[in-house]
Amino acid sequence: RCIGVKAEEAEAVLLTLNLLKQNINDARRAAACLWVIQVFSRSVSTANLIGENQGLDVIYRLIPRYTTKHLQTIKAAINAFAALLSTKANVRLVVSKGYTSGLLRLYEDWHSKDAEHVAVSICHALLRCLHKVTYSTAGRHALLSQGGITVLHQTTQTCLLSKSLEPLLEPSVQLMRKCLPKIRLPLTSDQSAYSFPLPGRPHVFPDIDVPSDESADESDDEEPEDNEEADSKDYDDDLETDLNKVRLRPDPDRPKELLPQYSRFCPELLHDFMELDSSSEPEEGSTSSSSSSDEDTVVLSSLPPHSSEKGSRRRSTAGSESSTSSSESHSETETSTDGHTPAAALLEARDFHSRSSILSTSPGFRGRVREARGEESPSQTEDEQDDEEEEGVEESHQTMIDRLLERHGACVPHHEPKMYRAAAANTKSIPGFSILAFPDFWGHLPPAGHEPMAPRRPNIQRKKVFEDVQRILNTDDIINKVVFDLEDNSVQGPSDSLRFFSKFECGNLRKAIQVRRYEYDLILNADANSSQHAQWFYFEVSNMVADVPYRFNIINCEKSNSQFNYGMQPVLYSVREALEGKPHWVRTGTEICYFRNHFCPARGSQRTTFYTLTFTTTFKHNEDVCYLAYHYPYTYSALKAHLNLLQKSVDPTKVFFRQQILCRTLAGNSCPVVTITACPASRAWKDLHQLRNRACIVLTGRVHPGESNASWVMKGTLEFLCSNDPVAQSLREAFIFKIIPILNPDGVINGTNRCDISSEDLNRQWFKPDPVLNPTIYHTKGFLYYLNSIGRTPLVFCDYHGHSRKKNVFLYGCSVKETLWQSGSAVDTVGLKEDPGYRTIAKTLDRIAPAFSFNSCNYLVEKSRSATARVVVWREMGVLRSYTMESTYNGCNQGIYKGLQTGTRELQEMGVKFCHSLLSLTKDVKALYSRILINHINLDHNNLDHKSHNCFEDDEPPCVEEIEYSVDCPSLKGTDLDSDVNSNMASADGEEEGDEGNKGEQQQRGSVGQSQQSSMKSRLFPHLITEASTETLSEKRNTCNGVNITDGQILS
Incomplete structure (x- = not known):
């Protein structure tokens, strides 16, 4: 950076630019000027100075369509152009002149015509320019409007077929990810579906752009924030050094x-x-x-079995008076351990051999609906309802719960389903849960053996990104049907779709959308009274087909990285397996990866970042009832x-x-x-x-x-x-x-x-x-x-x-x-x-x-x-x-x-x-x-490391695939400036020797960094510059290699 500033002070910047203009007809000298400009451009002010003096126009016109000549100089021009795009002013200038489209067409042309793959580094350099241009919103819109996603997707499919084109894959994928159009979450509000009136605060939670609280988002008490990967100085600055x-x-x-x-x-x-x-x-x-x-x-x-207060059975709702203050009477008694209180009698089981899947905590279906909605019977007071429940529900309870337990038997130590049901009857929730999740009711035993971490398939994230891009480019097989909505009980999916449910204790799933036949986007509920902290999930899924891989995409995760990228799997519980004597939460899922996506809040700022957790699960049984969770629920x-x-x-x-x-x-x-x-x-x-x-x-x-x-x-x-x-x-x-x-x-x-x-x-x-x-x-x-x-x-x-x-x-x-x-x-x-x-x-x-x-x-x-x-x-x-x-x-x-x-x-x-x-x-x-x-x-005397480490940082190596969009184009090995200069010097020596006996024009062949000897007097672009126009460059350009460039646009 300093050399650019010093060059400005010595007035060498514009001198170098003029030298470039005067030596466009000399490939070696033009390359040398371009390399110097590339070095100068590391300074922001110097790069802006070159841009203000038509340097971008000059260099852009040195980039032709596909040719086999002067590859070294062409590459130098592209790299210098990319270097100048490191400043916002130059990016705006390039976008305003329409060069984004030109760069895209140049990349497409070079990629499609380079049959022998000798110009891979030139294609890579063009991708680097596109990365720089798409730093700006206008640049991304320009690339998108010119069909950039389609071009990049097609070229990457070609790259997959050839090992020599692999260096172009990652830059292309990252460019596609960065330029995919932002899609708002299909929600009516970013606020949680669960709201609760707080004492002394208005019960209104408008959708606002809440700044991300990284300290809260990333910290699991002591867990690192998103800036945890910043330099150690920032970390040390956070240490408390005030002895007082x-x-x-x-x-x-x-x-x-x-x-x-x-x-x-x-x-x-x-x-x-x-x-x-x-x-x-x-x-x-x-x-x-x-x-x-x-x-x-x-x-x-x-205590007597009926000592429990009737009010203890009332479910809290968003507007109920019973849950609006922490000063509620402390004399309310808890459920008795024998499980026979009237509150306990509210629980009822569904027959799990049918397609029904959940446990009810109220006497009948209509009662369940009323209770879930926080409503009372229109013709009965609560006391009257309680009296009827005390008289009539126990028989129903015995015929359902006890029959189920007698048929299959409970086998989990330190767990009693009836006692769990009794405890759940007195649990107060915001929506008024009236259903028990089966795993919590039935209990869990750890599986017999240990479960290894899941191996990560190579390039699995790339595969998922390609599938997501296909959703935008090819909509023929896209269903986009909402099959579950926590806020709308009337939503019903097709008869052959999965069925979801999450309105039970600890449950979290706000919406499920069927994307393809066996693929679902899932949206989590934010923390109550909040629009943030979506990460935990726990939901029921049913109506599945056995031995079919289902892909689940949880699309509004908030943490910037996850152990799901390092071998962790979600957990699954099968009701059918549990009734067969295997009540296990087991790790499940293949093709697991966690990466930044292109979704944004329904109403908040588009700058808010979401991440996708995607995994594929194959269910063992037809029409089973299963539960999926982030971790073992408790x-x-x-x-x-x-x-x-x-x-x-x-x-x-x-x-x-x-x-x-x-x-x-x-x-x-x-x-x-x-x-x-x-x-x-x-x-x-x-x-x-x-x-x-x-x-x-x-x-x-x-x-x-x-x-x-x-x-x-x-x-x-x-x-x-x-x-x-x-x-x-x-x-x-x-x-x-x-x-x-x-x-x-x-x-x-x-x-x-x-x-x-x-x-x-x-x-x-x-x-x-x-x-x-x-x-x-x-x-x-x-x-x-x-x-x-x-x-x-x-x-x-x-x-x-x-x-x-x-x-x-x-x-x-x-x-x-x-x-x-x-x-x-x-x-x-x-x-x-x-x-x-x-x-x-x-x-x-x-x-x-x-x-x-x-x-x-x-x-x-x-x-x-x-x-x-x-x-x-x-x-x-x-x-x-x-x-x-x-x-x-x-x-x-x-x-x-x-x-x-x-x-x-x-x-x-x-x-x-x-x-x-x-x-x-x-x-x-x-x-x-x-x-x-x-x-x-028994403490031995092994040496331990007694030094405190910065353990608030990740202890994992960088993920093998980029979780975030790349800030810059991934570098290509062996294409640094020094190697380019050395290669040019070697070719220059050969050119001087050949100049003695060969004054005519010579054909050039070779790959990146290598060119056969050619005359020093050969022109990079024949007939491009006349003697009268060496001081300034015209806006027009003559035909070269079948390409005509006018006003920054490439014309055939």
């Missing part, structure tokens, strides 16, 4: 007088354990159930049922298990908080004192609803802590576990990907959470404040998350020293004391957990993540071991699981191993020094 901010605790965000209300969430400190002195069997609920005096605790099976109702099962499974004389309601969500759902520890050996003072002085461990999860893998890890943790395993028993004796398994119940229920129904990322609200809009975060933080205020600061805080861009499982923590080291801060860290204990758990996990990767862990504190749970709990509560544990959606690239995708078995195992790692914090406890336990923390 990282070392000084800020004042609490609320008065201390509000903290004592959280004392009820420490029932183990208040319980008198009277049952330990009783010789009779302990009453159910005495130790492991909640106190009836606590209005916020869960009422379990000791619903809020599944958690509620699971907690009730765990409560019933533990021995209340040994395990203190208490579930309580932390708070109500915006939609009125309860947020469970669970306490697990060991009961004292007796009521003796010593035993009670030991119990009340146990260290506290706080675990949370699922703040981002789409991270269902976090719930499976949490499931493993919960089941292990309630088990009879000696390690679990020792951990219960050493610690008191406070667990909030789902921090975002409303988001999970309504199938959002990242946000709560307030449209806020709850993991960015920890610094100052709103008690009304973010109640779960507000009260979780309040509870942590309370523990801190009574001297029971947690020993460990860990927030379970999922990561969509990286493999393995790993931790993010916080370290002042490592942050200062990484940032290159001038702060002297020699005298800075820091407890290295924050690394203990990670080092232990690296040795005992196969899926864990120590080298992926990170302990840096970033400004952009200052409001996440990990940083706030570390900074404000002083918890040294404050972590985010990230679990991959894909699989592992190290250890015994290398090359395998993680399933629910491995995720639950990770939850168990995390518990095992806590033994490393209790090695000084005498009771743990047994041979059985010490094996679980």
Whole structure:
């Protein structure tokens, strides 16, 4: 760039341009001038100067149609022209003069007539010019209007037939992708189909061009943003180097007088354990159930079957009063564990041997329709309906659900379909779900073996792009029929099309469009009250034909890359297989790729970028009912049922298990908080004192609803802590576990990907959470404040998350020293004391957990993540071991699981191993020094990499095919400027020798970079320039090689 500026200062730029004009009849000298201009053009101002002085016109006229002569000079002219197009001003100039069409016709001519493929680099250089021109919208429109897509598609089909033409494939494909016309999503609104009235805010969400929040879009708590591939300087600038901010605790965000209300969430400190002195069997609920005096605790099976409030069965709708405020009464009781409450009786099953596929939660079809619409019967009050339901529905329920269960039998451990149905009856959703998805009701068992990562077929993305281009060029086989619309129940597809459904808990599919006979475009629903964060999907599909490959294109994904490009597959559940005793979510899909598409928002800015996830699935059975999901679903109702099962499974004389309601969500759902520890050996003072002085461990999860893998890890943790395993028993004796398994119940229920129904990322609200809009975060933080205020600061805080861009499982923590080291801060860290204990758990996990990767862990504190749970709990509560544990959606690239995708078995195992790692914090406890336990923390002395890495970046190599449109034309090997100059010098030496004995004109042959000797006096374009016109070039040009160029247009 500097040489161009210096050339301007020396007035050498226009001199070189004039030399070019004067030496057009000399091929070698013209080439030399063109190379110099190419170098000068690296400076924007220099390139603009050349363009302003007709340099573009001069060089453009040096590019003829196909010829075998002077290839080196022609190539130099094209490359110089491309170099000048690096500025916006020159691009506008070229487009305005119609050169886009000329370049396209030149490319078509050279490509079609170069039978021996000796001018591949010239074709490539012309493509490079077209890439430059199409930087501008006008350039793209010009190429499109001149049939550029058709030309490029035809030429690429020729390139596929010849290996020597392969260098032209990628530039052509990228050019087509870039120039495809923008197509708006076929939606009435960019806003989510689910809206919810928020307290204190107008219930109006207009379609606006929302700027992309990359920090939110790309971060799965600690996951990288879209600018993650920027240079390391930007990353280092985000590191927090202000010692006052990282070392000084800020004042609490609320008065201390509000903290004592959280004392009820420490029932183990208040319980008198009277049952330990009783010789009779302990009453159910005495130790492991909640106190009836606590209005916020869960009422379990000791309650009468009809104690549930009638209002608990009401579904939340967008306008219902029951879900508009978080201040709804906390006295609402939960479903009893026996599954016989009136609310539970609302559930009804369809016969899965018929073509029907879904479970109903209301007594009849008309009732289902009314409930789904949030309507009441016109002639009955709710109370009257409830009375009738209590009397009549149970019989229907028995004849459907029980018959199904008796016929096929439930076989999933820690899962009871009736209990799930009961829990789901009290779950409140925005649309008022009245249907249960079969996998959630029936349960899931991990398949017997491991599932390897899917191999990526070479050039599969190119194949898919060609198919998409064909949709525009050839519409004969295009159907474009909407077969499912979440917002329009009347939509029905052809009898032979697939049928879709997603109006159930955790479901997400907004619209399905049949494109071809066996191809469907799918559009996901944005997060509630939002127009963003479409990524998670979970839907039912039926009416399929067996052994036929169906292509699915999810066309409005938002993340800029995905593990789907690196071996990850979606998951599938077959109802027929489940009823045959194989209730498995299995990885599925071939020809998987994830790339940027040409769709844009229905009403927002066309600059918004969407990505397509495309995969092909072949179903095993005709007219089966299957479910497809981004990852293994785990619903809020599944958690509620699971907690009730765990409560019933533990021995209340040994395990203190208490579930309580932390708070109500915006939609009125309860947020469970669970306490697990060991009961004292007796009521003796010593035993009670030991119990009340146990260290506290706080675990949370699922703040981002789409991270269902976090719930499976949490499931493993919960089941292990309630088990009879000696390690679990020792951990219960050493610690008191406070667990909030789902921090975002409303988001999970309504199938959002990242946000709560307030449209806020709850993991960015920890610094100052709103008690009304973010109640779960507000009260979780309040509870942590309370523990801190009574001297029971947690020993460990860990927030379970999922990561969509990286493999393995790993931790993010916080370290002042490592942050200062990484940032290159001038702060002297020699005298800075820091407890290295924050690394203990990670080092232990690296040795005992196969899926864990120590080298992926990170302990840096970033400004952009200052409001996440990990940083706030570390900074404000002083918890040294404050972590985010990230679990991959894909699989592992190290250890015994290398090359395998993680399933629910491995995720639950990770939850168990995390518990095992806590033994490393209790090695000084005498009771743990047994041979059985010490094996679980057998730490060897292998060297570990103790350096924090920039783990917010992708750990994958660049995708083998471009996910984005190429910014520039991919370079061609062996065509750099130096090689061209050297080649020209070699030919010049030969020309000088041949000049002695051969004054006549010589024919030139050869390929790129090589030309046979020719006379120095031979003209590049015979009769082009007269002696009187060497100073300035005329607008007209004489015929050369059968081509006439006038006003920038090529004429035959």
